Amino acid sequence: AQSVAQPEDQVNVAEGNPLTVKCTYSVSGNPYLFWYVQYPNRGLQFLLKYITGDNLVKGSYGFEAEFNKSQTSFHLKKPSALVSDSALYFCAVRDWGGYNKLIFGAGTRLAVHP
Amino acid sequence: EAGVAQSPRYKIIEKRQSVAFWCNPISGHATLYWYQQILGQGPKLLIQFQNNGVVDDSQLPKDRFSAERLKGVDSTLKIQPAKLEDSAVYLCASSLGGTYKWYGYTFGSGTRLTVV
Numbered sequence: 001a002q003s004v005a006q007p008e009d010q011v012n013v014a015e016g017n018p019l020t021v022k023c024t025y026s027v028s029g030n031p032y033l034f035w036y037v038q039y040p041n042r043g044l045q046f047l048l049k050y051i052t053g054d055n056l057v058k059g060s061y062g063f064e065a066e067f068n069k070s071q072t073s074f075h076l077k078k079p080s081a082l083v084s085d086s087a088l089y090f091c092a093v094r095d096w097g098g099y100n101k102l103i104f105g106a107g108t109r110l111a112v113h114p
Numbered sequence: 115e116a117g118v119a120q121s122p123r124y125k126i127i128e129k130r131q132s133v134a135f136w137c138n139p140i141s142g143h144a145t146l147y148w149y150q151q152i153l154g155q156g157p158k159l160l161i162q163f164q165n166n167g168v169v170d171d172s173q174l175p176k177d178r179f180s181a182e183r184l185k186g187v188d189s190t191l192k193i194q195p196a197k198l199e200d201s202a203v204y205l206c207a208s209s210l211g212g213t214y215k216w217y218g219y220t221f222g223s224g225t226r227l228t229v230v
Contacts, residue, residue, distance in 0.1 A: 034218050043118075043205055043221035044157070051217070090156055092218075099169050100145055100209060102219065104156035 002027045002095045006105035013081045014113050021076040021108045023091030032094035033074040034102065035065055039087045047089075050074060061085070081112045116140065118222035120206050126228045132194035135225045139187070139208030145169075146183055147219065148191050149205040157205055163189065196229045203227070 003026045013019045025031060032051055036044040048059025055067045065076045076089060088109050092102040119138040127133050139146050145164050149157035160179065162170040165186035174181070178197070183189040193200055203226050207219035 032218075036221075041123075041223075041226070043120075043223040044207075046218060046220070049218055099162070099164065101147075101159060101162060101170065104158075106154075106156045 002093050002097065002103050004091050004093045004103055004105040006089075006091055006108045008108050009106075010109045010111060012111045012113065015083050016080050019076075019078050019081045019085070019110065019112070021089050021091075021110060023074045023076065023105060025072050025074060025091070025093045027093055027096065029096035031067075031069075031072075031074075033065075033067065034092040034094075035059065035063070035074075035076050036090045036092065036104075037087050038090065038107075044090060047076070081110075083112045083114055086110055086112045118206055118208050118220055120204075120222035120225055122225055123223065124226050124228075126230060127196055129198055129229050130195040132192065133196055133227060134190050134192045135204050135206075135227075137189045137191070137206030137222060139189070139206070140220055143208035143210055143220075144186070145209045146189050147207040147209075148181060148189070149207065151203040151205055151224070153202070160191070193227075196227075198229050201227055201229045 005024045034049045035047040038044050050057045050067045058064045088107050090107045091105045095101040095103045121136050147162050148160045151157045160174045161181045163183040166183045181191045203224045205224045206222045209219045
């Protein structure tokens with residue numbers, strides 16, 4: 001069965017510092033991995049995806065993610081955090097046991113302090 | 115391209131009442147999903163449609179939840195009767211079809227349901 005784990009409930013970082021939000025996955029089949037962000041009272045917005053190719057994936061708003069097959073990880077990163085990056089971040093993996101379906105992690109709340 | 119539209123944005127009802135949510139997906143998106151997001155948790159799939167047929171409803175509490183997608187476009191999700199534990203954000207998403215060129219969903223803004 002496919003699954004995603006986000007080990008941190010909350011990540012705190014100072015504005016201007018680099019940030020990392022962690023995600024590990026378990027999948028039977030090729031890993032299709034996604035990151036979504038949710039701002040208060042909003043739906044989930046797509047940030048980036050890994051399907052195949054380069055292990056470093058660049059996405060929206062200056063975010064990037066590094067795919068590591070040996071560690072089964074897909075960590076979200078940004079070189080310099082902004083206060084406006086404060087939000088809830090979800091990692092997701094394609095469920096090959098279903099049809100075009102994603103399984104989501106529990107989410108990590110990112111708090112960027114001025 | 116217009117996004118996924120959902121209404122209402124917020125709804126407060128008393129337990130044992132009924133409620134319905136509406137979703138209009140992106141034009142041309144064959145697959146439509148309803149997710150339930152309880153506070154502090156990740157989204158959980160309730161039901162998935164491919165055109166107007168149900169693909170997966172294994173997590174739908176069928177004694178109280180129902181959903182339909184008429185003509186393969188708009189969809190409604192209904193809860194009757196509601197329980198306190200149904201308080202959550204109900205997210206609708208849609209995606210194009212295809213298996214090997216499938217790149218994820220687009221979500222609507224969600225409906226926040228509070229059952230009191």
